[in-house]
Amino acid sequence: MDRPTLISDKWRAGYAAQRLAEFTARCRRRGLAITPQRVAVMRVLVNSGDHPRAETVFAEVRRQYPNISLATVHRTLETLCEIGEARKVTPLHDSARYDGNTAPHHHVVCVRCRKVCDIDAPEFNRLLHGRRTLGDFELLGCSVEVHALCGECRKAAAANA
Amino acid sequence: MDRPTLISDKWRAGYAAQRLAEFTARCRRRGLAITPQRVAVMRVLVNSGDHPRAETVFAEVRRQYPNISLATVHRTLETLCEIGEARKVTPLHDSARYDGNTAPHHHVVCVRCRKVCDIDAPEFNRLLHGRRTLGDFELLGCSVEVHALCGECRKAAAANA
DNA sequence: TAGCGGATGATAATAATTATCATCCGGTAA
DNA sequence: TTACCGGATGATAATTATTATCATCCGCTA
Numbered sequence: 220m221d222r223p224t225l226i227s228d229k230w231r232a233g234y235a236a237q238r239l240a241e242f243t244a245r246c247r248r249r250g251l252a253i254t255p256q257r258v259a260v261m262r263v264l265v266n267s268g269d270h271p272r273a274e275t276v277f278a279e280v281r282r283q284y285p286n287i288s289l290a291t292v293h294r295t296l297e298t299l300c301e302i303g304e305a306r307k308v309t310p311l312h313d314s315a316r317y318d319g320n321t322a323p324h325h326h327v328v329c330v331r332c333r334k335v336c337d338i339d340a341p342e343f344n345r346l347l348h349g350r351r352t353l354g355d356f357e358l359l360g361c362s363v364e365v366h367a368l369c370g371e372c373r374k375a376a377a378a379n380a
Numbered sequence: 381m382d383r384p385t386l387i388s389d390k391w392r393a394g395y396a397a398q399r400l401a402e403f404t405a406r407c408r409r410r411g412l413a414i415t416p417q418r419v420a421v422m423r424v425l426v427n428s429g430d431h432p433r434a435e436t437v438f439a440e441v442r443r444q445y446p447n448i449s450l451a452t453v454h455r456t457l458e459t460l461c462e463i464g465e466a467r468k469v470t471p472l473h474d475s476a477r478y479d480g481n482t483a484p485h486h487h488v489v490c491v492r493c494r495k496v497c498d499i500d501a502p503e504f505n506r507l508l509h510g511r512r513t514l515g516d517f518e519l520l521g522c523s524v525e526v527h528a529l530c531g532e533c534r535k536a537a538a539a540n541a
Numbered sequence: 542t543a544g545c546g547g548a549t550g551a552t553a554a555t556a557a558t559t560a561t562c563a564t565c566c567g568g569t570a571a
Numbered sequence: 572t573t574a575c576c577g578g579a580t581g582a583t584a585a586t587t588a589t590t591a592t593c594a595t596c597c598g599c600t601a
Contacts, residue, residue, distance in 0.1 A: 223503075223504070226485060226499060231498075252598050266480075271478060286550075289589095293588085294590090296476075297590095299478075308472055311470055311473070312470070313556085314434070315469075317433075319396075319422070336429070339387050340383070342382040342507070346503070346504065355530055355531035356490070357529045359529065360526075361525060363525075366519075369517055373518055413567050451582080452580055454559075455580085458558095
């Protein structure tokens with residue numbers, strides 16, 4: 220069946236090992252230096268079942284590298300996102316975006332300029348199929364964020380290529 | 381059919397009129413004063429097809445109330461969210477959250493403490509049914525955010541009640 | 542092993558948001 | 572209608588997250 224399931228710690232442990240094993244090769248391929256700080260940030264992130272903030276990663280990495288700078292952690296996390304080794308849980312975070320539409324609906328977000336449009340998709344409103352819980356969580360609702368390139372950004376991207 | 385569609389400006393105009401007509405009654409019911417600033421912020425927000433930042437709402441409202449403070453706009457937007465008249469496009473925005481898992485997956489977020497867990501749900505990965513575009517947008521992928529209460533917050537909420 | 546260029550640490554600067562507080566004004570009850 | 576109470580506002584300071592700057596360092600290639 221296709222029910223949603225929480226990803227298990229066991230799965231994550233295997234996944235993390237795999238990712239870390241490939242990490243140095245991937246950095247080299249991208250022309251990035253393999254520094255102990257970079258590896259440490261990557262390790263903490265990929266081992267975390269949580270979705271940590273920069274500050275949290277900093278606290279953890281610091282135990283092994285007491286001299287690491289918070290700025291380095293921020294820079295490294297951004298770098299990891301740029302090369303596709305990590306992602307932000309939300310692409311919209313610099314400032315809060317508010318939505319006056321309280322009817323159930325979803326969003327399409329331009330990954331380049333971050334424009335957001337509302338979409339109506341009854342099918343998306345039925346994703347939970349009436350399920351009330353998932354593991355320890357009591358489910359309340361869900362929202363779908365479709366990632367896309369808007370018309371303008373599509374043109375801009377084509378022009379740059 | 382149930383295909384996703386962009387919400388039209390026409391629909392929004394009607395929706396906005398309706399929401400504004402009900403707004404004062406809803407405020408009264410909640411014990412909130414009807415101030416011109418509050419109404420103006422609500423009007424700008426609900427008329428916006430975009431998903432504006434506080435600063436953007438501020439710029440717009442200021443044309444009618446040149447003395448309004450940015451702090452008031454921030455406060456008012458938060459208040460609107462608290463009483464359910466608006467919502468944040470993302471509940472996670474105070475600081476960026478990073479995810480080291482680059483495999484397709486989705487998230488369940490506690491709306492109270494903001495804990496995030498990964499979920500695996502093959503069905504969610506098929507939402508776009510191979511569609512390539514939606515209006516002007518070129519689709520790239522989608523992610524589902526399930527809103528929930530985690531175990532701890534459920535207990536805390538029950539204790540407070 | 543030398544040297545180039547990217548990476549880092551320290552710190553300042555910026556941006557977004559929240560806190561503080563005196564004043565103001567919407568809502569109620571006389 | 573008027574007086575009053577408590578929430579709302581405006582001005583501003585404070586806080587928090589993130590990014591920029593820059594001198595120094597060190598991973599990597601030749």
